[in-house]
Amino acid sequence: EDRRDPFVLGQAQRLLNKALQPVNEALEGREYLIGDFSAADIMLGHACFMSNRMGCVTDDMPNVKAYVERITQRPCFQTAINMN
Numbered sequence: 001e002d003r004r005d006p007f008v009l010g011q012a013q014r015l016l017n018k019a020l021q022p023v024n025e026a027l028e029g030r031e032y033l034i035g036d037f038s039a040a041d042i043m044l045g046h047a048c049f050m051s052n053r054m055g056c057v058t059d060d061m062p063n064v065k066a067y068v069e070r071i072t073q074r075p076c077f078q079t080a081i082n083m084n
Contacts, residue, residue: 009054012054013054013055013056016051016054016056017056017058020048020051020056020057020061020064021061023044023048023061023063023064023067024060024061024062024063024064025063027063027064027066027067028063030063031067031070032067032070037074041071045067045068045071045077048064048067048068048071049068049071049072049077049081051064052064052065052068
């Protein structure tokens with residue numbers, strides 16, 4: 001963490017925030033991206049999870065926040081994240 005450039009981190013956070021806006025809209029009224037849990041959710045879920053960890057999922061993205069919560073509660077996701 002001590003090697004992080006605050007300027008570069010800020011740029012990345014702004015870009016991710018902008019990229020997540022359409023995701024927030026796509027998740028409106030849905031539990032998962034295309035209906036039932038699918039491979040699309042595996043890929044998108046991890047990206048949203050990491051974006052959330054970076055502080056890029058803000059309060060104005062309630063659908064993404066709820067999506068990350070659902071994804072992280074899945075047993076297989078928890079297993080994958082805890083692998084060393």
